Amino acid sequence: MSPEEFRRQGHAAIDWIADYWAGLDDVPVLAQVAPGDVRRSLPTAPPEAGEPFDALLADLDELVVPGLTHWQHPRFFAYFPANSSPAAILGDLISSGIGAQGMIWATSPAVTEVEQVVVDWLAQALGLPEQFRLTDHGLGGGVIQDTASTATFTALLAALHRASGGSARDTGVGATKWAVYGSSQAHSSLVKAAMMAGLGSECVRAIEVDPATQAMDVRALELRLADDIDDGWTPVFVQAAVGTTSTGAIDDVQAIAEAIDGTSAWLHVDAAWAGVAAVCPEHRDRILAGVHLAHSIVTNPHKWMLTTFDCSVLWVQQRAHLTEALSITPEYLRNAASESGAVVDYRDWHPQLGRRFRAMKLWAVLRTYGLEGLRAHIRSGVDLAAYVEELVADDERFELVTPRSLSLVVFRHVGGDEPTLAAMHALNASGVAYLSHTVVEGRAAMRVAVGSWRTTRADIDRTWAELQRVL
Structure with a gap:
């Protein structure tokens, strides 16, 4: 493809994306295909001769779009948002065009140094304590991971290195009985991290939660810690959730930090979804309360901050725990800059x-929206969710399961699980909107997670009207 052909096809690809966005309002949110439909529509072997790029764009419309669940749809309310935005897409396009490999500073200095600045910008925007920033004289810093799942795994590896005095890196987890803690509502990546670290899923303690708020019961954590220590276990990692997937519950980070004081446990804050809301001063106290006592914190700009997947930022107070746990330098990576100690090699900050x-x-x-634009986006999601909360409260057939958490509303039909799930499935099948479900205290509930950059009050009204129709 010549430069001129690339230019023409690039325009065509951007036009396709713009047309895709423009038409989203008129297509079903949820994919309308059966298992295997898309696969069977594609050739069983690759073409021998190259095809024009136009043919691929045509197949997107005919073969791919019908099999998509449209995460950028204004009425996608399932799970948590996976925001994209025009600015993020163009940034990703430029990144692909540059095609640099930023494993160490020397392989492309700007890749590393722009990231250093950007993660510090984000830390400032959220109001994170100074110790998490990569200042000239500081010990902490941030790094962009692919997802919060990888960030959790990375933090656990650092915690094992710290608690074992470095032996876990060289001889493995050994005979020590390490224990990992999170609430019963913690993300499943906590268990997977323990599995990947070689600790096994049985070392993970699911701590009870307050039935009303679904936040971790800190007294239950204290009791379990005491029992485990008496039984010869060593607490190594405690995860506090700030915005759980199920209900958006926010654990008391300060109380958890106090509960583990005196142990060797690392405190990690999983704020994957809710953390970015700290860009708004009115939400900061709630989201960041106690975070200064944590060893690490993660949040995902790719969820609610208009940044195309994948982009998850992990900050640590002591970056040496990461680099000492994960650094390995074969001869082909040795270079004067790295050995001088004057640069950051981010390959030492993740697996x-x-x-x-x-x-x-x-x-x-960050540059095109500015903090004002990001705050407006977050506030819009919160305001629209508050409107959903009002609609639920005004309809005697429904009840809130937990208090609204930022832009997440969890509710159910008063008639129980069967009408709750039937209403949700009927709404989803209509194509008008897409909700997901959860189970809270043994009972099914629907989740409305607002956060798309294209969602308006009219989308809430249309979704609610359709829910009324299918009841």
């Missing part, structure tokens, strides 16, 4: 060696 220029899209978002 993978290779890393792409993810900071480019986050940089594009």
